[in-house]
Amino acid sequence: MAEPFNIVVVGAGPAGLAAAEAALSNGARVAWLDAQATAGGQVWRKDLAHGWPRDAQNVIERVTQHANATWMPQTQVISAESGQLLLQDPSRAWRITYDALILATGARELLLPFPxxxxxxxxxxxxLQALAKQGWPLAGRRVVIAGSGPLLLAAAATAKRHGARVLGIYEQANKATVQRFARKLWHWPGKALQAASLRAQLAGIPYRYGSIVARAIGDGALQSIEVDGPHGVERIACDQLAVGYGLVPNVELAHWLGCAMQNEGAHPYLTVDATQRTSVANVYAAGEVCGIGGRDCAWLEGRIAGLAATGASIDGSVLRKQRHARAFAAALREHFALDPYIYDLPDLDTLICRCEDVPLHALDHHDNARSAKLATRCGMGACQGRVCGTALAELGRFPRSGLRPPLFPARLATLGELDSPCSQGSFS
Ligand SMILES: Cc1cc2nc3c(=O)[nH]c(=O)nc-3n(C[C@H](O)[C@H](O)[C@H](O)COP(=O)(O)OP(=O)(O)OC[C@H]3O[C@@H](n4cnc5c(N)ncnc54)[C@H](O)[C@@H]3O)c2cc1C
Structure with a gap:
């Protein structure tokens, strides 16, 4: 028998937390769940050494301790249909039902292959940020941060706070473009302050524009890298390299539910109306899953979704702030567009699917993800194509496909639930 809730929130990052808090404030019985062991999502991931940021801790405690809230950590949504979710945690699989569902599934990093x-x-x-916060030792290690976008500054600051020697930050966008972006920041004073604070924390650490890590070199482990920049190729000895090319919305669950998307083909994100309603009845969405917009945008959209899903009215000023926050997302996309040179970095032997050890040349005769998967196992490993499928879409090889349950690798007992007699007609 599935457990019933008024509102189910998937994802406990800023969007999910704000949604759960708003729905609770309107008297709903709320279940909120996350695949992670602690709430906070990506930006408020609990740091073993430093805890949560104070604001995040306050809201997490308020929501977790609320009498009408049921918090389900380490819980993944494996499938969904007809107002039901099939869930899995480390010890069981079970179903819950909802009157309204709020998708706050966030984003993951775009990782692109290079030798x-x-x-x-x-x-x-x-x-690297996530590893550091979970106790990975960085003290004294020589770290290089590279890729694109403001996340590089946040990653460098976290590495420094954990005792790393950050040798440099290598941004692929050119100087003129980044400076144009910086000049626009005054439109978002909160972001400008955040950027200034990060730059102050990182004083003395070189920040290079138009620079791309072309190769990582090492015998069994990283020893050095080659960075291709405006003044040619530079070789840098280091122990740790962290490269991120931006973020990609986690739309797998929304896709399975049939929610309409934008930007189909490359990295789709959800289409929502002004109250965060998706195209599917009783399904709302908030935060990065609706397009990369950052923490403040995620928080505002979560609040709007939580209120709308419980039938409460939404203050016009919140809606205006949300639209303003979304404009920041558009500015990010415009100024940190990737240099196509990055797509040419992998050579024929570069592994594309690192779960199943599939090199680029093995994909030569395949023009779609399904054919490549059947012949090479590309995308069949633990990440279920979240890394390689996304990278291949970005490289223009073929769009990601196969977004169907189980949405995460599932135990046999959970797979049995997909077909169990009591779920017939609901899960198939
Ligand atoms: C690795 C990483 C680090 C980042 N660090 C920073 C930073 O330092 N500063 C900054 O300003 N921004 C950072 N960001 C950007 C960040 O995405 C946003 O600022 C903010 O966290 C977005 O909030 P959100 O609630 O939309 O999503 P998230 O915070 O991403 O939360 C989504 C949550 O949903 C859960 N989830 C997804 N799918 C499922 C499912 N099917 N079942 C169960 N749970 C699910 C995930 O485990 C995750 O905890 C980072 C992003 C990433 C990917």
């Missing part, structure tokens, strides 16, 4: 990118010591920029 050496699978060496131990190479991670994403946000990936």
């Amino acid at each position: 050496g990118w699978t060496l131990p010591g190479v991670t994403g920029a946000g990936g």
Whole structure:
């Protein structure tokens, strides 16, 4: 028997937290869940050494301790249909039902292949942040941060706070473009302050424009990198490289539910109306899953979705702030567009699917993801194509496909639930 809730919120980042809090304030019985063990999502991931930021901790405690809230950590949505979700945590699989569903599934990093990118010591920029916050030792290690966008500054600051020697930040966008973006920041004073604070924390660390990591070199682990920049190729000895090329919305669950998307083909994101309603009845969405907009935008949209899903009215000023925050997202996209040179970096032997060790040349005779998957196992590993499928879409090889349950690798007992008699007609 599925457990019933008024509102189910998937994702406990800023969008999910704001949605849950708003729905609770309107008297709803709310379940909120996240694949992670602690709430906070990406930006407010709990740091083992430093805890949560104070604001995040306050809201997490308020929501978790609310009498009408049921918090489900380490819980993944495996499938969804007809007002039901099939969930899995480390010990069981079960179903819940909802009157309204709020998708706050956030985003993941865009990782693009280049020679050496699978060496131990190479991670994403946000990936390095996550590792550091979870206790990965960085003290004294020589770290290079590279890729594109403001996340590089946040990653460098986290690495520094954890004792790393940050050798430099290498941004692929050119100087003129980044400076144009910086000049526009006054439109968003909160962002301008955040940027100024990060630059102050990173004083003395070189920030290079128009620079792309072309190769990671090492015998069994990272030892050095080659950076291609305005003054030619520079070789840098380092222990850790963190490269992130921006973020990609996590739309897999929304896709399975049939929600309309924009930007189909490359990295789709959800289409929502002014009250965060998707094209599917009783399904709302907020935050990065609606397009990369950052923390403040995620928070505002979560609040709007939580109020709308419970039938409460929404203050016009919140809607205006949300539109303003979305304009920041558009500015980000415009100024940090990727240099096509990055797409030419992988050579024929570069691994594309790092879960299943599939090199680029193995994909030569395939013109769609399904054919490549059947012949090479590309996309069939633990990440289920979230890394390689997304990279291949960005490289223009073929769009990501196969977005169907199980949405995460599932235990046999969970797969049994997909076909169990009591779910017939609901899950198939
Ligand atoms: C690795 C990384 C690091 C980042 N670091 C920063 C930073 O330092 N500063 C900054 O300003 N921005 C950072 N960002 C940008 C960040 O995405 C946003 O600023 C903010 O976290 C967005 O909030 P959100 O609630 O939309 O999504 P998120 O914070 O991404 O939260 C979404 C949550 O949904 C959960 N989830 C997704 N799908 C499922 C599912 N099917 N079942 C269960 N749970 C699910 C995820 O586990 C995640 O916790 C980072 C992004 C990434 C990817």
